[in-house]
Amino acid sequence: MGESSHNVTVVALLADPDAPTEAARRMARVLPDRLAERTGGRRFEAEVVSEPFSGGTEDLATVARRTVDRGQDEKWDVVVALTDLPLHSHGRKLVMEVSHEYRAALLSLPSLGGLRLQRKAERAVEEAVLGLADAPGDEAGKAPHRRGLGRFTGRHAPVHPAPVGEEEPADLRYVLSGPRGYLRMLGGMVRANRPWRLVPGLSKALAAALATGAIATVNSTLWSLAAALDTTRLVIATVGSIALMIGWLIIDAHLWHRGKGDSPAARTRTTLYNTSTVLTVGIGVFVCYVGLLAVNLVWALFILNGQVFASLTRTPLHASEYWTLAWFVASVATVGGALGSGLESDEAIRAAAYSKREQERRRMLEDDRDRSAT
Numbered sequence: 001m002g003e004s005s006h007n008v009t010v011v012a013l014l015a016d017p018d019a020p021t022e023a024a025r026r027m028a029r030v031l032p033d034r035l036a037e038r039t040g041g042r043r044f045e046a047e048v049v050s051e052p053f054s055g056g057t058e059d060l061a062t063v064a065r066r067t068v069d070r071g072q073d074e075k076w077d078v079v080v081a082l083t084d085l086p087l088h089s090h091g092r093k094l095v096m097e098v099s100h101e102y103r104a105a106l107l108s109l110p111s112l113g114g115l116r117l118q119r120k121a122e123r124a125v126e127e128a129v130l131g132l133a134d135a136p137g138d139e140a141g142k143a144p145h146r147r148g149l150g151r152f153t154g155r156h157a158p159v160h161p162a163p164v165g166e167e168e169p170a171d172l173r174y175v176l177s178g179p180r181g182y183l184r185m186l187g188g189m190v191r192a193n194r195p196w197r198l199v200p201g202l203s204k205a206l207a208a209a210l211a212t213g214a215i216a217t218v219n220s221t222l223w224s225l226a227a228a229l230d231t232t233r234l235v236i237a238t239v240g241s242i243a244l245m246i247g248w249l250i251i252d253a254h255l256w257h258r259g260k261g262d263s264p265a266a267r268t269r270t271t272l273y274n275t276s277t278v279l280t281v282g283i284g285v286f287v288c289y290v291g292l293l294a295v296n297l298v299w300a301l302f303i304l305n306g307q308v309f310a311s312l313t314r315t316p317l318h319a320s321e322y323w324t325l326a327w328f329v330a331s332v333a334t335v336g337g338a339l340g341s342g343l344e345s346d347e348a349i350r351a352a353a354y355s356k357r358e359q360e361r362r363r364m365l366e367d368d369r370d371r372s373a374t
Contacts, residue, residue, distance in 0.1 A: 079105070080104070082121070094111060109192065161174055257277065
């Protein structure tokens, strides 16, 4: 691959569908100008190609080879692949690997963490392109020029270079290390799953929760119970109902990951996947709980009568009573939503809880287990 005609360097952003494609499109709007500024006016053109190049596989060698092959098939000067799959290299969590010979790079977005993802991704891609645009590895008699990723691997980031095998297409690799690296990958995996989509994705469970809350709000027995509860018991009810909902969703939809192999690296990956599942579902359920609390509070303000409430509970209906009742009813409604989630199909729950690539990865694992069983 050489520089394209008219002295324009074409940079292809090969992105998996969904979140990686969205990130690539935002990146394409600013990348050429930033690169031109850092190279003294050199012209760049960013092209976004959205296709499922990773295919849901977590095998790094396979994904890297697909990236290189895809770049060789086109007339791109540089290709940078973006995926929302967490990738691993020799038991370590991959951030990015670069091949100067093929002018290709692969970036795992979850490794950038859950905060300021777009900014970090743009910085990583910018540094990779600057290192690859002038790589002379495709010219005879010249060895690839291995340029580091500069600002991308600042001294405060848990990102470090890692060794690369002689038979691998890459010649530069960066991985996460230490507890901070683990937490960074975990945050990125949760973000990739987009836990806020869980609420609209579980329409039947949400309908059951809303119906339960509406009925419970006008139940005089619950008025008396809510009036008698202190803050500690309300907190316990909240934690218990949310935990019940999380556990029910994970068990009923078979979201718990069963890893392959008993090696320490395999166990670490399994723990990482399951922790991200619990956090993803937990955040989604918490958002649902807050929504139920708000709806129940509005419903209580509209429907309750102060005289009737006081005659049955012997407690005046003030702001604190509205709040306590809405809080307690939200916990009851969440339990009702957990029961209602049993009406959802496993596919609907997985689609709400996971990114498309994670769904594909889990589907491939299930197919492998089915073939092994037969």
